């Protein structure tokens with residue numbers, strides 16, 4: 418039997434659950450597993466639990482693992498009754514039904530940006546609680562505790578649930594707490610009054626575990642605090658000042674680790690916290706990797722074939738511009754928007770140009786996010802490009818044409834799960850590990866202003 422110490426990290430993301438088991442000394446992945454989540458913006462958390470069990474089993478189980486930490490999609494509303502039962506399916510970050518509730522909360526609490534660092538949007542948990550209060554009052558009345566996806570999975574893994582409903586043992590971390598809409602990043606604590614304003618009554622919220630602290634142990638298995646997925650990726654990548662992470666998963670996100678909190682009154686930049694004790698100003702779009710899923714399906718090609726088509730077209734796709742608001746949009750805040758294709762002429766309307774317009778459109782949304790971060794004081798020396806769609810060579814090539822700073826593509830990997838594994842090692846040893854992240858591609862800067870100019874024009 419090996420004498421090396423193994424730690425696990427989980428990413429319970431929108432589309433799937435990923436588990437990595439790594440060498441605590443080096444961070445090298447020893448085993449991994451993955452299982453799909455159901456589609457839709459409303460999901461029974463039991464499906465995440467089942468997927469987690471499957472992914473852990475595929476990763477060879479936890480018998481020889483010393484610590485585990487769970488990262489996950491942010492904001493999802495998991496409401497529990499006094500018996501620890503889930504009251505209704507979770508509303509996910511990309512469910513836009515609470516758009517009006519977000520506007521209502523912003524109007525009722527004029528100093529909400531000072532108090533939470535962010536203008537509320539439909540993604541945030543607080544707006545989902547307000548929607549519940551207004552639309553399902555019987556369910557709202559039963560809410561005894563509110564948790565996030567990573568909080569609930571950690572609690573279940575620690576042996577709690579309807580069979581052992583100790584709501585006071587729920588835990589979270591400051592990165593995920595900061596996305597609820599009722600947490601104050603400056604005071605480093607919940608704003609309980611905002612929670613009550615949202616839900617209509619008081620409720621238990623998970624204890625916020627510090628970055629180096631353990632969330633508990635079961636037998637010999639130590640639990641790290643867990644994190645929101647974007648903060649997890651920042652940890653997994655070891656992002657430092659000057660690094661701006663661009664993640665192209667179900668969501669598109671642009672974020673950086675900063676020493677000071679941000680408060681963008683325009684609502685473009687969310688003033689989140691990171692998972693190391695610092696801050697994580699972040700811009701999120703609703704339309705990212707699935708834009709490419711959709712256009713690949715439309716063209717009847719694989720992702721790689723879509724990339725090949727796109728690279729056969731010229732930058733700017735002969736004027737064809739896809740504004741990819743397939744699921745409404747969060748940034749800009751247009752929850753009811755739909756996608757539009759501009760600039761169709763007989764010459765521009767080709768498969769190659771459509772493939773390129775899809776990649777350019779999703780990247781232009783993210784480049785606008787970079788502009789907003791910069792306007793809020795973030796320095797960008799390079800882009801770290803991650804997430805499912807970053808694995809596509811055409812995406813990184815075109816990213817080097819859309820962003821005006823160098824793009825670095827780390828070795829393909831599950832960086833949210835890797836960040837959770839960092840937390841596991843940190844909780845186990847008391848020391849934050851400094852694992853090396855190899856780079857897989859560094860396309861030369863090839864900035865083509867025409868792409869963003871055309872997009873801005875529509």
Ligand SMILES: Nc1ncnc2c1ncn2[C@@H]1O[C@H](COP(=O)(O)OP(=O)(O)O)[C@@H](O)[C@H]1O
Pocket residue numbers: 430431432433665666667668706707709710720721804805806807808809
């Ligand atoms: N080579 C590729 N090109 C484009 N998109 C891809 C590629 N590989 C995976 N994807 C897409 O990436 C998405 C999954 O990315 P991931 O970061 O795991 O998402 P999430 O964390 O939101 O669940 C899926 O929509 C998938 O189709």
Ligand SMILES: O=C(CO)[C@@H](O)[C@H](O)COP(=O)(O)O
Pocket residue numbers: 430431432489490491492510540596645646647666667668669670699701
């Ligand atoms: O809402 C946000 C960030 O504010 C999203 O980034 C979610 O956290 C979901 O992430 P993915 O599952 O798409 O990676």
